[in-house]
Amino acid sequence: MNDFVLQVPTKIYFGKDQLKHLPEEVLQYGKKALLVYGGGSIKKIGLYDKVVKLLEDAGITIYELAGVEPNPRHTTVNKGAAICKENNIDFIVAVGGGSVIDCAKAIAGVVKSDTDDVWDFVEKKCDITGALPLFVILTISATGSEMDKWSVISNEDINAKRGLGSEFFFPKASFLNPEFTYSVSPYQTAAGSVDIMAHIIDNYYFTKNPAMEMIHNIQEEVMRTVVKYAPIALKEPDNYEARANLMWASTWALNDYLKAGVSMHTSNHSMEHPLSAYYDMTHGHGLAILIPRWLEYVMQKDPETIPIVARFGRNVFNVDQNLSDEEAGKKTVEVVSDFYFNTLGLPGKLSDLGVDETHFKEMAKKAMKGDSIQGFIELDEEDVINIYKMCL
Amino acid sequence: MNDFVLQVPTKIYFGKDQLKHLPEEVLQYGKKALLVYGGGSIKKIGLYDKVVKLLEDAGITIYELAGVEPNPRHTTVNKGAAICKENNIDFIVAVGGGSVIDCAKAIAGVVKSDTDDVWDFVEKKCDITGALPLFVILTISATGSEMDKWSVISNEDINAKRGLGSEFFFPKASFLNPEFTYSVSPYQTAAGSVDIMAHIIDNYYFTKNPAMEMIHNIQEEVMRTVVKYAPIALKEPDNYEARANLMWASTWALNDYLKAGVSMHTSNHSMEHPLSAYYDMTHGHGLAILIPRWLEYVMQKDPETIPIVARFGRNVFNVDQNLSDEEAGKKTVEVVSDFYFNTLGLPGKLSDLGVDETHFKEMAKKAMKGDSIQGFIELDEEDVINIYKMCL
Numbered sequence: 195m196n197d198f199v200l201q202v203p204t205k206i207y208f209g210k211d212q213l214k215h216l217p218e219e220v221l222q223y224g225k226k227a228l229l230v231y232g233g234g235s236i237k238k239i240g241l242y243d244k245v246v247k248l249l250e251d252a253g254i255t256i257y258e259l260a261g262v263e264p265n266p267r268h269t270t271v272n273k274g275a276a277i278c279k280e281n282n283i284d285f286i287v288a289v290g291g292g293s294v295i296d297c298a299k300a301i302a303g304v305v306k307s308d309t310d311d312v313w314d315f316v317e318k319k320c321d322i323t324g325a326l327p328l329f330v331i332l333t334i335s336a337t338g339s340e341m342d343k344w345s346v347i348s349n350e351d352i353n354a355k356r357g358l359g360s361e362f363f364f365p366k367a368s369f370l371n372p373e374f375t376y377s378v379s380p381y382q383t384a385a386g387s388v389d390i391m392a393h394i395i396d397n398y399y400f401t402k403n404p405a406m407e408m409i410h411n412i413q414e415e416v417m418r419t420v421v422k423y424a425p426i427a428l429k430e431p432d433n434y435e436a437r438a439n440l441m442w443a444s445t446w447a448l449n450d451y452l453k454a455g456v457s458m459h460t461s462n463h464s465m466e467h468p469l470s471a472y473y474d475m476t477h478g479h480g481l482a483i484l485i486p487r488w489l490e491y492v493m494q495k496d497p498e499t500i501p502i503v504a505r506f507g508r509n510v511f512n513v514d515q516n517l518s519d520e521e522a523g524k525k526t527v528e529v530v531s532d533f534y535f536n537t538l539g540l541p542g543k544l545s546d547l548g549v550d551e552t553h554f555k556e557m558a559k560k561a562m563k564g565d566s567i568q569g570f571i572e573l574d575e576e577d578v579i580n581i582y583k584m585c586l
Numbered sequence: 587m588n589d590f591v592l593q594v595p596t597k598i599y600f601g602k603d604q605l606k607h608l609p610e611e612v613l614q615y616g617k618k619a620l621l622v623y624g625g626g627s628i629k630k631i632g633l634y635d636k637v638v639k640l641l642e643d644a645g646i647t648i649y650e651l652a653g654v655e656p657n658p659r660h661t662t663v664n665k666g667a668a669i670c671k672e673n674n675i676d677f678i679v680a681v682g683g684g685s686v687i688d689c690a691k692a693i694a695g696v697v698k699s700d701t702d703d704v705w706d707f708v709e710k711k712c713d714i715t716g717a718l719p720l721f722v723i724l725t726i727s728a729t730g731s732e733m734d735k736w737s738v739i740s741n742e743d744i745n746a747k748r749g750l751g752s753e754f755f756f757p758k759a760s761f762l763n764p765e766f767t768y769s770v771s772p773y774q775t776a777a778g779s780v781d782i783m784a785h786i787i788d789n790y791y792f793t794k795n796p797a798m799e800m801i802h803n804i805q806e807e808v809m810r811t812v813v814k815y816a817p818i819a820l821k822e823p824d825n826y827e828a829r830a831n832l833m834w835a836s837t838w839a840l841n842d843y844l845k846a847g848v849s850m851h852t853s854n855h856s857m858e859h860p861l862s863a864y865y866d867m868t869h870g871h872g873l874a875i876l877i878p879r880w881l882e883y884v885m886q887k888d889p890e891t892i893p894i895v896a897r898f899g900r901n902v903f904n905v906d907q908n909l910s911d912e913e914a915g916k917k918t919v920e921v922v923s924d925f926y927f928n929t930l931g932l933p934g935k936l937s938d939l940g941v942d943e944t945h946f947k948e949m950a951k952k953a954m955k956g957d958s959i960q961g962f963i964e965l966d967e968e969d970v971i972n973i974y975k976m977c978l
Contacts, residue, residue, distance in 0.1 A: 195830065197601025202594070208847065209589025408811040408831050408838075415807050419800040438587065439800050442846075446800075451843065454834075455600065 195405045198455045204341045205367040208442065210434075212369055213244065216287075216329065217252035219367045223327045224284025228277060230259045230298040231289045236333060239377050245289055245331060257281055259301070262290065265348045265355060265470050265477070266297035271312040275304035278326065285327040288365075291386075292337025292346075292477075295330050299345040299363040302326040306362070312347055316356045325362035331369045334378050335440040336386030336478060338393055338448025340368040348471055354560065355471040370445065372437035380428050384538035385478030387424035387440065391417050392481040393447040396463060397456045399502050400492075400570035405455035413452050414509045419443045421510060425537050459569030462488060465578055468557035475547050482534040483544055487584040490527050496571045503527075544585045554582045587797045590847045596733045597759040600834065602826075604761055605636065608679075608721065609644035611759045615719045616676025620669060622651045622690040623681045628725060631769050637681055637723060649673055651693070654682065657740045657747060657862050657869070658689035663704040667696035670718065677719040677758075683778075684729025684738075684869075687722050691737040691755040694718040698754070705741055708748045717754035723761045726770050727832040728778030728870060730785055730840025732760040740863055746952065747863040762837065764829035772820050776930035777870030779816035779832065783809050784873040785839040788855060789848045791894050792884075792962035797847035805844050806901045811835045813902060817929050851961030854880055857970055860949035867939050874926040875936055879976040882919050888963045895919075936977045946974045 207215055220227065227249055236242045249256055259274040277283070278301060288298035300312045306324030307315075314320040330340045339345070343363040348355045378386070394413045404410060419439050426436035446452060465488070466480040492499045500523040507513035507526025511533065517525060535542035558578040567573045573581075599607055612619065619641055628634045641648055651666040669675070670693060680690035692704045698716030699707070706712040722732045731737070735755040740747045770778070786805045796802060811831050818828035838844060857880070858872040884891045892915040899905035899918025903925065909917060927934035950970040959965040965973075 195827075197599075197604055199597065199599055199604070199607075201597035205591065205593035206846075207589075207591055212589055212591070215591075406831050406834055407814075407827070408808065408834055411807045411811070412804055415803050416800065419803070422799075435587075435799070439798050442798055442800055454598075 195455045196403065196457060200450055200454050202341060202364070202450050204364050206341065206370060206445070207367060208370045210371060210373060212371060213248065213331065216245070216248050216331075216369065217254070220249070220254065220285055220287065220327075220329055221252060225253060226255050226257070226282060226284045228257050228259060228274065228283045228286045228301070229289065230262060230274060230286060230294055230301065232260075232262045232264075232291070232294050234260070235377065236289050239374065241289060241331070241333065241374060245287065249287070257283060262294045262297045264293045265474060266293045266300075268311070268313045268347050268349045271297055271300040271304060271347060272310060274298070274301035275310065275312070278305045279310075283326065285329065287329045287331065289331040289333065291332070291334035292339045295332075295337070295339040295365070296345040296347065298328055298330075299325070299339070300347050300358060302328050303345075303358070303360060303362060312358075313349055315358050316347070316349075322358070322360040322362060325360065328363075328365045329367050329369075330365045331374070332441070333374045334382060334386055335375055335437070335444040336389040338390070338444050340365060340370065341445045341449040344448075346467075353468070353471045355467040370441050372434055372441050373432075375437050375441060376432040378431070380431075380539065382476070383424065383427050383431075384540050385476045385482070386444065387420050387478070387538060388482040388485075388534060388540070389478035390420050390440070390444045390447045392462055392478070392485065394452060395485065396460045397453050397458055399505060400499070401457045401459050403457040405457075409452060409454060409456065416443050416446050416452065417510045421533065428538065461567050461569035461573060464561045464563065464567045465581065468560040469544075469549070471560070472553050472557060473547060473549055479540055479547070482538070482540045483542060483585045484581065486527050486531040486534065487581050489530065491577070491581050491584065492571050493523050495577070499570060502570075544582070550586070551583070554579050557582065587847045588795065588849060592842055592846050594733060594756070594842050596756045598733065598762060598837070599759060600762045602763060602765060604763060605640065605723065608637070608640050608723075608761065609646070612641070612646065612677055612679065612719075612721055613644060615758075617645055618647050618649070618674060618676045620649050620651060620666065620675045620678045620693070621681065622654060622666060622678060622686055622693065624652075624654045624656075624683070624686050626652070627769065628681050631766065633681060633723070633725065633766060637679065641679070649675060654686045654689045656685045657866060658685045658692075660703070660705045660739050660741045663689055663692040663696060663739060664702060666690070666693035667702065667704070670697045675718065677721065679721045679723065681723040681725065683724070683726035684731045687724075687729070687731040687757070688737040688739065690720055690722075691717070691731070692739050692750060694720050695737075695750070695752060695754060704739055704750075707750050708739070708741075714750070714752040714754060717752065720755070720757045721759050721761075722757045723766070724833070725766045726774060726778055727767055727829070727836040728781040730782070730836050732757060732762065733837045733841040736840075738859070745860070745863045745948075747859040762833050764826055764833050765824075767829050767833060768824040770823070772823075772931065774868070775816065775819050775823070776932050777868045777874070778836065779812050779870070779930060780874040780877075780926060780932070781870035782812050782832070782836045782839045784854055784870070784877065786844060787877065788852045789845045789850055791897060792891070793849045793851055795849040797849075801844060801846060801848065808835050808838050808844065809902045813925065820930065853959050853961035853965060856953045856955065856959045857973065860952040861936075861941070863952070864945050864949060865939060865941055871932055871939070874930070874932045875934060875977045876973065878919050878923040878926065879973050881922065883969070883973050883976065884963050885915050887969070891962060894962075936974070941978070943975070943978070946971050949974065
């Protein structure tokens, strides 16, 4: 196990009656807000009006960046940063899911660093030297961005999607009200649930250097939470218990406590980012299609991985303890596929999403960190192309 | 489930090679340190010399408060605070376990508040309005004080032991090296392990208002970690994996993540504090004697508690799933007793520790919050006396 450093300063307000604390939190930083949100679903559920009223009643002037797209673009980030700079914005309030939060984090960073273009961070032309204070009102359980230091930004010009991390990116406070997720569609609920699990899979036992047993066991518990409550949330969208467990699971999946001492291996995220960069698909859906095939592929390529896949299946999906590792490994691929494609109802093939082989070679190149993806097993370009093909 | 607010700002350095980061952390706050420690075990293991050298090499002047007793006294706190005030101390470094850390927190509070006597906080004559920055080097896995905002201080003059809490009490950074616990005696390892479990039991499902299922399941996982690794640490004191899991479990047990949305019920801690105040016994040992009898008593008094005790036994101590709730409840008391008194080897009766009925009435009065202890079931003075008697 590795040594680790852990500090997660974000303050969490969780529950039904917490949003009233927003003004007291933001007023510590000033009176000019940039409100960042997406396509307008927050208006439909009345959340937009609620937030605006709370802020205006507290004497806060609101500027807006609306229409942040899924897989937020670097140009949108730059637009938001320009608004902040022109108007001397004091803090940002992001109302939405991962895309909106990630966009807001990147805006916050550009405003306090020596550039007007967020892509300069990606290309290492400029360091992130600070960030505007950020407050989050979460509306979908998926990315965990509400309590972490990461932001993923896309550049359409070059079909690239990249992660940016900075200690400055931790939100000051995040408001998690499970009720705000009641209106999330079945499709987005399903894709978000896959995303939660994928964040843990990226830090799970699929490594040759496991962390403390306690950490891996808790990871399994958080994944079991998703397996239990995602189907309930699909059937009963306003089941508070199900939405609450999913919401808190999404935050835990990425808030560093479950990464402590772990050797990360972001194989699936590395393979998915080119998919959503080229085809603008929902990130969690791309992951759902990839993960079962990736499990299948790594077991074929390296039999040493079989007992670990078997453990995953037994402890998370209740695969029969009496099966041999080999049988349990196979069964795990089956039950994971069944969970994603039947229980959660996500179409199971890339071809269902209009993907064909055209860009596989370029996409595999983009998935690489150097010459390969390190992880559970090392994957080179050919491996990634093979996995993409298995997903067709 | 309750709404909750969660913020845990303490930075954790976990592992073998982290202490070197101490100077960079403390130097942010100044160059004059108060070093707080206990009876000298840190000198035996060479940790004292290591810490002093690190600080002195960084140009830091060290003042000392040595000899902090188990169940630290308010007079010791006041002595430490006086040293800080006389010498304009910038920060405190606590090297030790819960008693040392709790003492250091209280000192830090007195220095930055309008009093010279920590007991003024207890008696609410004075608010805690700030605290000196505190850094912790942990040497025993038990109290979780390394990542929480609580301090427990004793007043021998009136046989009282009281908890003080403040947002200012979170350590700035805590250094957790499992190797520093290799020399912890079997007795203290056992008592500390009981303490870890007791902190979770205080926030577990033993309540009529459970939290999110995910939280309770993770609590069970952390308790299973103790059940698995405490016996290994007893047999192999320098087993890094066992010491690491216990250390991290001790921190998790009290660092607010497992209290999120929970209705606390500190029945056992409330009953134990008078015990260690009157008899100066090791806190975890007192808890070990009380917990099985408390479980037995609440099941007798309120049959509605039986299924919950049964769940605890099944999920934490692997009690046979096929037993009825009633059988499983009884079995749970047996296996918990067996774990504490046989596996961990702690003497199982208060009479083993020289306790008789003499002070039970006064002690039960001190255990009350108002007229009763709220919790799993409400306990009044008579109940507490009955439980004490069952422990003889």
